[in-house]
Amino acid sequence: MEVHTELFLGDCKVQLQNIPSNSVDLIVTSPPYADQRKNTYGGIHPDNYVEWFLPITEELLRVLKSTGTFILNIKEKVVESERSTYVLELILEMRKQGWFWTEEFIWHKKNSYPGKWPNRFRDSWERLLQFNKDKRFHMYQQEVMVPMGEWAKTRLKNLSSTDKIRDESKVGSGFGKNISNWLTRDKAYPTNVLHLATECNNKNHSAAFPEELPEWFIKLFTKEGDIVLDPFMGSGTTIFVGNRMKRNTIGIEILPEYYKMVKQQLPTTSLYLLEPLTEYEKTRPKRRSKIRGN
Numbered sequence: 001m002e003v004h005t006e007l008f009l010g011d012c013k014v015q016l017q018n019i020p021s022n023s024v025d026l027i028v029t030s031p032p033y034a035d036q037r038k039n040t041y042g043g044i045h046p047d048n049y050v051e052w053f054l055p056i057t058e059e060l061l062r063v064l065k066s067t068g069t070f071i072l073n074i075k076e077k078v079v080e081s082e083r084s085t086y087v088l089e090l091i092l093e094m095r096k097q098g099w100f101w102t103e104e105f106i107w108h109k110k111n112s113y114p115g116k117w118p119n120r121f122r123d124s125w126e127r128l129l130q131f132n133k134d135k136r137f138h139m140y141q142q143e144v145m146v147p148m149g150e151w152a153k154t155r156l157k158n159l160s161s162t163d164k165i166r167d168e169s170k171v172g173s174g175f176g177k178n179i180s181n182w183l184t185r186d187k188a189y190p191t192n193v194l195h196l197a198t199e200c201n202n203k204n205h206s207a208a209f210p211e212e213l214p215e216w217f218i219k220l221f222t223k224e225g226d227i228v229l230d231p232f233m234g235s236g237t238t239i240f241v242g243n244r245m246k247r248n249t250i251g252i253e254i255l256p257e258y259y260k261m262v263k264q265q266l267p268t269t270s271l272y273l274l275e276p277l278t279e280y281e282k283t284r285p286k287r288r289s290k291i292r293g294n
């Protein structure tokens with residue numbers, strides 16, 4: 001099976017029109033932040049951000065499969081000593097467009113720069129907003145399980161009586177937990193906080209995200225052969241990671257220098273041999289009975 005990469009040069013609002021409807025399994029992207037990176041690739045004024053972004057999310061909604069997921073890495077900046085509200089406004093407007101705001105993951109930047117401000121501490125996290133088209137979407141949770149760790153040794157040793165039975169949710173949501181179920185397991189599901197260092201390698205891009213970031217979401221929401229899109233491709237982190245993980249990838253970038261840089265680093269066709277699914281022999285009760293002698 002071949003794994004392809006398609007790259008488009010230009011404004012993603014326009015270039016997205018080249019992509020068929022309901023064809024993409026996962027969108028992972030980090031758009032330009034409001035005005036922040038003015039010196040490199042231009043920013044959008046915080047007051048115009050929602051208006052600028054909505055036609056793009058409209059196209060993203062069109063190209064995403066109903067089983068697909070959209071992960072948006074974004075963080076509102078501080079304007080005149082106050083957090084700007086454009087991300088919150090964007091979420092509300094996207095819901096009106098038809099998106100479900102399913103989840104918010106936090107990217108904890110483990111190595112944020114030291115600094116001192118009179119009215120706040122250094123910013124060490126960013127939002128990873130999860131949007132879906134449908135409430136039922138593909139999610140491969142077992143792919144991102146983490147070692148149980150010390151927690152199992154300490155917390156599980158002193159189980160209370162409620163912990164040993166299913167502890168029904170006190171708010172009646174129907175969700176409960178039975179902690180003792182985890183006693184014998186060595187892996188647990190992760191939380192919605194990702195602890196990752198910011199990208200320090202020289203990628204010739206001022207805002208490249210760490211490879212582990214798209215990698216984690218690609219594992220969680222896609223399987224080999226699926227299609228992953230990054231409409232604000234930059235240095236191509238999503239594209240290279242997706243390729244390595246045997247996913248088909250699509251990248252869009254407005255600046256020719258980044259587009260060319262990614263294109264040059266890509267093999268013309270990324271070709272991987274995917275193992276064919278094992279075919280199991282069908283159960284043949286008659287033959288089995290014969291062998292057993294009954």
Ligand SMILES: C[S@@+](CC[C@H](N)C(=O)[O-])C[C@H]1O[C@@H](n2cnc3c(N)ncnc32)[C@H](O)[C@@H]1O
Pocket residue numbers: 010011012013029030031032033041205207208209231232233234235236237238252253254255258
């Ligand atoms: C925050 S950076 C993405 C960085 C990327 N995640 C990486 O790891 O390198 C945003 C990128 O979007 C590009 N961009 C800005 N406006 C765009 C548009 N309308 N269409 C396509 N790309 C755009 C910028 O040139 C920039 O490279």
